[in-house]
Amino acid sequence: MxxxxxxxxxxxxxxxxxxxxxxxxxxxxxxxxxRNRIDTSKKGTLRLSYKCDITEDNVSNPMPISGVNVHLYRIASVNEAGAFAWESPYADIAEVSAISVNKISSADEWNILLGPIKTYIYTNSISADANGISDSDGTAVISGLDLGVYLVVGDTLEDKSQNCTYTFTPFFTTIPTIDPETDTWVYDNGDEYIVDVSAKCEYYLNPKEVQYNIYKNWVDNGSERPESIEVGIYLDGDLYQTVTLSASNNWHYFWTYKEGHSFTISETVPAGYTVSYSQNGNVFTMTNTGNDTPPTTPSEPENPKTPDNPVEEVLGAVRLAITEDDTPDVLGATRLPQTGQIWWPVFALALIGIGFFTVGFISDKKSA
CATH class of the missing domain: 1.20.5 (Single alpha-helices involved in coiled-coils or other helix-helix interfaces)
Known part of the structure; x- marks a missing residue:
């Protein structure tokens, strides 16, 4: 026995x-x-689909939108190993240089960068690296692209015959991209890497006038605060007007314009200050912080109370926030491919298993 x-x-x-x-x-x-290598000597092709879901008689149908002018800005390069690096001049933007492009793991992080990058492009009149226009099928094909990360911007399109305005959400994409099933770079076995993306579209039938607001906040001791500042307002990428904010107008300005357009603001930053921008709907907020402003000392945290009904699925809510967004799903689960994983625990477990087997075998042999 x-x-x-x-x-x-x-x-x-x-x-x-x-x-x-x-x-x-x-x-x-x-x-x-x-980890299949990227052939950086190859070029890329971006095939963009511009269609809007038009509802008629309670039925939604995708309608191709022709004549959409598309602009591509290459904000990061990629090497053979699949590691990305910010490109100049975008690497000089404070919000961009503060984070590694390879560590971005959610749509929220990309959305934080979208505003500063667009503002930099518009205020400095940066030319697009490539341009295209959608055809009668709503498709814009742009070839001969250097590999890397691109910001894709589609211009607002007005159909005056139908009194309708079409807008398209800007987004980031990589060339090449990763196949989620094989976890490999998508390659067409020809001369170029090909990426297919569908842009998010909204349309406004008989667009109405809406109000936009700019508010200025100061975080300083007030001693070096200027009497006024100049703010540029950009409409769909072009300078719309320049306004002056001061104490006389409570550092606030508002205007009205037809809905369905994209506004961006940029301040002439006074010496001794840094500026940050935020947007909530049609409300823009600029916060100027004095460079000599002492950091606030955090208060002692109170002892946390245990909730009566703790939420068990915390990660589920986080996953929803990351995956259910307006960004086209072209950057994969983490929005940028990761370049490696750690496998040493597997080897350690294997050695332990082999060790246990060997000891058991020797022990059995001695007992025999």
Missing amino acids: EKKFKAIKRIIGIIMTILIMSSIFACLGSTSQA
């Missing part, structure tokens, strides 16, 4: 070792596959 038990134990050890080694080879295979 004892010999039979030892034989069974030995068989179980062999099976476990085989399973562990199989897992190692499977992991190595997937890692090798995920």
Whole structure:
């Protein structure tokens, strides 16, 4: 009976070792596959689809939008290993340089960068790296692109015959992109990497006039505060007007314009201050912080109370916030491909399993 038990134990050890080694080879295979090299000598092609869901008789139908002018701005490069790096001049933007492009893992982080990058482009009259226009099928094909990360901007389109305005959400995409099923870079087996993206469209039938507001906040001791500041207002990327904010108008300005258009603001930053921008709907807020403003000392936190009904699925809410957004799903689950994973725990477990099997085998042999 004892010999039979030892034989069974030995068989179980062999099976476990085989399973562990199989897992190692499977992991190595997937890692090798995920790290296929990018051929940086190749170019890329971006195929953009511009369609709007038009509702008629309670039925939604995608309608191709022709004549959309599209502009591409290459904000980051990529190397053969799949690592990205910010490109000049965008690397000089404070909000951009503060974060590594390879560590961005959510749509919210990309959205934070969208405003500063667009503002920089408009205020400095940065030319697009490539341009295109959608055809009768609503498709814009732009080829010969250097690989990397691109900001894609589609101009607002007004159809005066139908009194309708079409707007398109700007977004970021990578060329090449990763196939979520194979975890490899998408390649067309030809001369270029090809990426297909559908832009998000909204339309306004008989657009009405809406109000826009700018508010200025100061975080300083007031001693070096200027009497006024100049703010440029950009309409769909072009300078619309320049306004002056001061104490006489309570550092506030408002205007009205037809809905369906994109406004961006940019302040002439006074010496000794830094500026940050935020937007909530049609309300823009600029906050100027004095460089000599002492940091606020955080108060001592209170002892947290245990909630009566704690929420169990916390990560579920976070996942929803990341995945259910307006950004086209072209950057993968983490919006940018990750360039490697850590596999040393697998090897450690394998060695432990082999060690246990070897000790057991020797022990059984001595007992025999």
